Amino acid sequence: xxxxxxxxxxxxxxxxxxxKQPNQRTVQGTIEETLEKMTKGKRxxxxxxxxxxxxxxxxxxVIHFDYPDKENKVIPAKNxxxxxNSQMPTDIVFFESEIVDQDFHVQxxxxxxxxxxxxDQHHFTDPFNRFYTGHFPYPxxxxxxxxxxxxxxGYHDFSSFAASGGQIVDxxxxxxxxxxxxxxxxxxxxxxxxxxGFLYNMVRIMVAALLEIGNGKRPxxxxxxxxxxxxxxxxxxxxPASGLYLxxxxxxxxxxxxxxxxxxx
Numbered sequence: 152x153x154x155x156x157x158x159x160x161x162x163x164x165x166x167x168x169x170x171k172q173p174n175q176r177t178v179q180g181t182i183e184e185t186l187e188k189m190t191k192g193k194r195x196x197x198x199x200x201x202x203x204x205x206x207x208x209x210x211x212x213v214i215h216f217d218y219p220d221k222e223n224k225v226i227p228a229k230n231x232x233x234x235x236n237s238q239m240p241t242d243i244v245f246f247e248s249e250i251v252d253q254d255f256h257v258q259x260x261x262x263x264x265x266x267x268x269x270x271d272q273h274h275f276t277d278p279f280n281r282f283y284t285g286h287f288p289y290p291x292x293x294x295x296x297x298x299x300x301x302x303x304x305g306y307h308d309f310s311s312f313a314a315s316g317g318q319i320v321d322x323x324x325x326x327x328x329x330x331x332x333x334x335x336x337x338x339x340x341x342x343x344x345x346x347x348g349f350l351y352n353m354v355r356i357m358v359a360a361l362l363e364i365g366n367g368k369r370p371x372x373x374x375x376x377x378x379x380x381x382x383x384x385x386x387x388x389x390x391p392a393s394g395l396y397l398x399x400x401x402x403x404x405x406x407x408x409x410x411x412x413x414x415x416x
Contacts, residue, residue, distance in 0.1 A: 152217040153225050156255060157232060158247035158400075163208040164282040164393070165242060170202045178203075178212075178243065185238045186216065193219055200257045200400045201264065204352075206392035208283065211265070211399040215257040225250070263327065263347055265399040266354045268390060270340040270362065284339065285358070285394030291365030293333045293340065299364045300329040300342075302374040303357060310381040312360075314352035314389065322381075324348050328409040331361075343398070345409050352389055359388030 167175035171183065179197050186195035200213040218226065226234070232248035239245070271277055271284035272291070306325045313322050328345040342361065344354055360377065363369045377385045 152253075153220055154215055154217050154251050154253055154255065155228060155231055156213065156215045156249050156251045156257065157235075157245050158211055158213050159209065159243060159245045161209050161212065161244075162242040162282075163203060163206050166205065168203060168205045168207070169199050169209075169212070178209075181240065181243065182214065182216075182235070185235060186218070188238070189234060190219060195219075198257050200261055201349075201397065203395075203397055204392050206282070207395045207397070209397040210267070212397050213257050213400045213402075215251065215255065217253075260402055261348070261400055262403060263345060263401040263405040264349060264397070265343065265345045265401070266349065267396045267398040268342045268344075268354060268358045269394045269396070270342070270358070270390075271394070272338040272340060282393050285391040287340075287362050287390075289362075289366050291340070291362060292367070293331060293365060295367075295371050296340075296342075296361045296365040297331050298371050299361055299369075299374055300331060302372055302378070303329055303344075307378050308381055309350055309353060309378070311377045311383055311385045312353045312356040313350040313383065314356065315383065319350060322350055324350065324353075327405050345405060355390040355392065355395060356386050356388070358390040358394075360386045362390070363388065 161178055165176065166178050169178045171177050171180040179199060182197045183195060195216050195218060197214050197216045203209060228248040228250050232245045236245050269284045271280055271286045272288060274288050276286045303326045306323065308323050310322045325347040326344065330343040332341045334341065342358055360374060364371055364373065
């Protein structure tokens with residue numbers, strides 16, 4: 152068996168999330184079906200770095216799988232990528248492939264993750280971007296959001312930002328970096344988060360809280376209180392899945408430029 156690590160992008164709009172589910176179109180299920188055809192019926196289990204929800208996109212999702220060698224011949228990593236891409240639907244593409252050691256695990260070997268959220272600020276929903284942004288048509292002060300985002304940095308218990316339904320008991324994580332940019336021409340706000348890991352819906356809940364601060368519904372440093380409360384009821388909003396992208400997965404230490412002492416703007 153040869154273990155392949157592959158990096159991919161996908162449009163999550165027509166997928167019911169990453170994780171395989173009965174009678175649902177999922178990213179994991181789609182890849183496993185292709186690998187089963189390639190192995191002529193042998194089951195190959197695909198492991199992902201994380202489970203994106205229905206409607207969430209990926210620019211840099213990473214998977215691994217063990218592929219049976221035929222007559223002790225190993226398929227080169229590039230050839231494996233070309234073979235899979237030739238059978239993928241148009242909303243999935245692989246762009247990196249390598250052979251890794253058996254002790255590598257795509258989930259447990261991670262050092263950090265980068266998520267990006269895109270907010271559409273048009274007054275009415277843009278029909279061409281409705282599946283790829285989260286719509287928030289209300290006025291916001293981006294400078295207030297930037298100030299507030301500093302309170303997320305560091306090692307905290309993020310229980311207040313974890314949706315019910317998550318399986319993880321320990322809700323302590325480190326946020327290394329938050330960056331908020333505004334694109335006046337496109338009427339978009341782009342928010343980047345880099346952290347040691349993220350809880351179920353954590354990024355979407357943080358985005359909802361930051362937008363409320365930008366809109367004046369919360370004091371600028373209210374997130375300090377919310378973190379201390381460790382209570383999901385303190386932030387009831389969740390930004391739409393359509394604006395969220397798994398942007399990059401780190402398998403070496405997160406670069407110094409994204410560490411805590413790095414300015415967010």
